[in-house]
Amino acid sequence: MQAPSPNELDCSKLFTWADTSDGVSMLITEQVRQRILQAAAEAQAKGLFPAIATPEVQVERPSKEEHGDFACSLPLKLARAVRMNPMEIARRLVPMVPLGEEMEKVEAAPPGFLNIFLRESWLQRQVDAIVEAGPAYSNVDAGQGHxxxxxxxxxxxxxxxxxxxxxxxxxxxxxxxxxxxxxxxxxxxxxxNDAGNQMELFYASLYARYLQAVGQDAQLPNGGYQGAYLVDEAKEIVAAHGDRFAKMSREQAIREVGELGLRRMLEVIRQDLAAIGVEFxxxxxxxxxxxxxxxxxxxxxxxxxxxxxxxxxxxxxxxxxxxxxxxxxxxxxxxxxxxxxxxxxxxxxxxxxxxxxxxxxxxxxxxxxxxxxxxxxxxxxxxxxxxxxxxxxQMVALKRGNERVKASKRKGEIVTLRDLVAEVGPDACRFFFLARSPESQMEFDLELAQKQSQENPVYYVQYAHARIAGILRNAEEQGLDFRRGDVALLRAPEEMALIRKLVLLPELVQSVADTLQPHHLPHYATELATAFHWFYDHCRVITDDPALTSARLKLVEASGVILARSLELMGVSAPQRM
RNA sequence: GUCCCAGUAGCUCAGCGGAUAGAGCGGCUGCCUUCUAAGCAGCGGGCCGGGGGUUCGAAUCCCUCCUGGGACGCCA
The missing domain is CATH 3.40.50.620 (HUPs)
Structure with missing residues (x-):
């Protein structure tokens, strides 16, 4: 048997996560990966194919349902080295994979894939696990407190x-x-950046505006900041402090006015950022x-x-x-x-x-x-x-319809964050930026963003959450207690599809922390919302069947937990009503 | 000239070595006496910028070219 490389050992540690009621467990993807690794080792030990260094085993989530919950192309990767038909390798591997309580079956699929199907009972139990763990269900321990x-x-x-x-x-x-x-x-x-040239220029510009505000003749310095916001700042400084800075030496006045201006500017920045949920x-x-x-x-x-x-x-x-x-x-x-x-x-x-x-x-x-x-x-x-x-x-290019907006702070042609939030709203704004990977340049059409705001995908996701909240409200009004609901009753295709989406969040957290690419979050949230809307349309939750009602209410609650958590991670609000 | 990023549906973008390439918007067609129709179901839409390679297998990796953006200061 091949000893796992140090790298593999590291990985397995990275993939553990805590916070479930039954103690520390491992991400399901990692469990599946480990089982296939075991199978390969056992097959080699039994001489089913030559013992060679096992390549990195990767497990993926296939896009097609009939390919199972996970797929692995290990046989295809092994084929050349062991000089065997990949399909044959797959067939020999299948019986070696320990299924445990998580996996239902493993199949060999041409041209040489292993398709892995999760057990319905395992998936159903995750609904209980989510309800018990709450938002912490999504947490993993990749960082280990670093x-x-x-x-x-x-x-x-x-x-x-x-x-x-x-x-x-x-x-x-x-x-x-x-x-x-x-x-x-x-x-x-x-x-x-409160040191250096640009700040000196800012201070001098503000001072000039201040002098103008108290009625003196003053010129902006060369290359100074021309934005109208400085005129306003200067007026407010006059309102608060009168003309006393005009009476001191230029040098001292620039220092004192500048100090005030810096503090005011930072406060503006802090408030603007807080308006889209960004805090430090x-x-x-x-x-x-x-x-x-x-x-x-x-x-x-x-x-x-x-x-x-x-x-x-x-x-x-x-x-x-x-x-x-x-x-x-x-x-x-x-x-x-x-x-x-x-x-x-x-x-x-x-x-x-x-x-x-x-x-x-x-x-x-x-x-x-x-x-x-x-x-x-x-x-x-x-x-x-x-x-x-x-x-x-990458850059954000601004347009208003067909007109390009060039942003230059010094010239004062700015579309500010504040303007944007006023037009589009914080949730749509965050979702819109987040959905694109940072390395792709994007075009932000202010007209379009405003027009789209009712059709923006963020509302689609939020609406799913509002529906969930609505159902739970109804259940509460009717005094329904679903704590004893039996998740084994959740067997409809719409229910299973929804559960399959729910269990993905911890893995997503893991992979986003790993790759630092949070643009997968909005896509996940959209898919989860789709799964929920589909369920909603096909499975009436509150009916005269008390057992099924309880089970479905549990699923609804679990969906709410995961959906709210993914919105929370994105800094987008999860409305109770829309 | 050198370096970085991008080029995928009409538009905005996912997918970045796996099986018949996806989503939203826009277009067209159906579905509300039942927990919110901001929803669901369906139809149409693509030489994945071009050309070479590597591989069992390429939108994905390598080379090259084209196009767009950015960077190459005793600026920040």
């Missing part, structure tokens, strides 16, 4: 959050939800890295490691020595650090100071070129670069 930080949005506090940033916001908050469900200890963080555990100040001399320490570490070189009056990070295309300036010839330098310090802080096991950054596509050098500098600081994952969310 500390992971998700840093996202981190928009410069020079203006409100706009539509493009919203994609990253929705993505990050959902990932954080899922990672938590997968057993990680999660910190959601917003990095405040930590707001981390870039300036703090300098004030606590963590920046200086990081630079010193790089210098000691021989990663810095002085040239043309600037200090460079010699990334070419680490296989990069070019070196990067860390300290400019004017003595000021670059954004890259504080980023190095920031990531040193994340790993070495705060001790996160893993860090996930969500960036816009316009920062994509910075990934290699950030990884390089993390490595140069003696940290393992693979602990850092940078997810690049």
């Amino acid at each position: 500390r992971v930080q998700v840093e996202f949005v981190s928009v410069n506090p020079t203006g409100p959050v706009h539509v493009g940033h919203t994609r990253g916001a929705v993505l990050g908050s959902t990932l954080a939800n899922v990672l938590k469900a997968a057993g990680y200890q999660v910190t959601r963080e917003y990095y405040i 555990d930590q707001w981390f100040s870039e300036k703090g890295l300098f004030e606590s001399s963590q920046y200086q320490r990081t630079v010193e570490l790089l210098r000691q490691g021989g990663h810095l070189a002085e040239r043309e009056g600037a200090i460079w990070f010699v990334s070419t020595a680490l296989g990069e295309d070019k070196d990067n300036v860390m300290v400019r010839s004017n003595g000021l650090p670059t954004y890259f330098a504080s980023d190095a310090a920031y990531h040193y802080n994340k790993f070495a100071v705060r001790g996160f096991d893993r860090v996930i950054n969500i960036w816009g596509a316009d920062h994509q070129g910075h990934v290699p050098r950030l990884k390089a500098v993390v490595g140069a600081l003696g940290l393992e670069p693979s602990r850092l994952t940078v997810i690049i969310a």
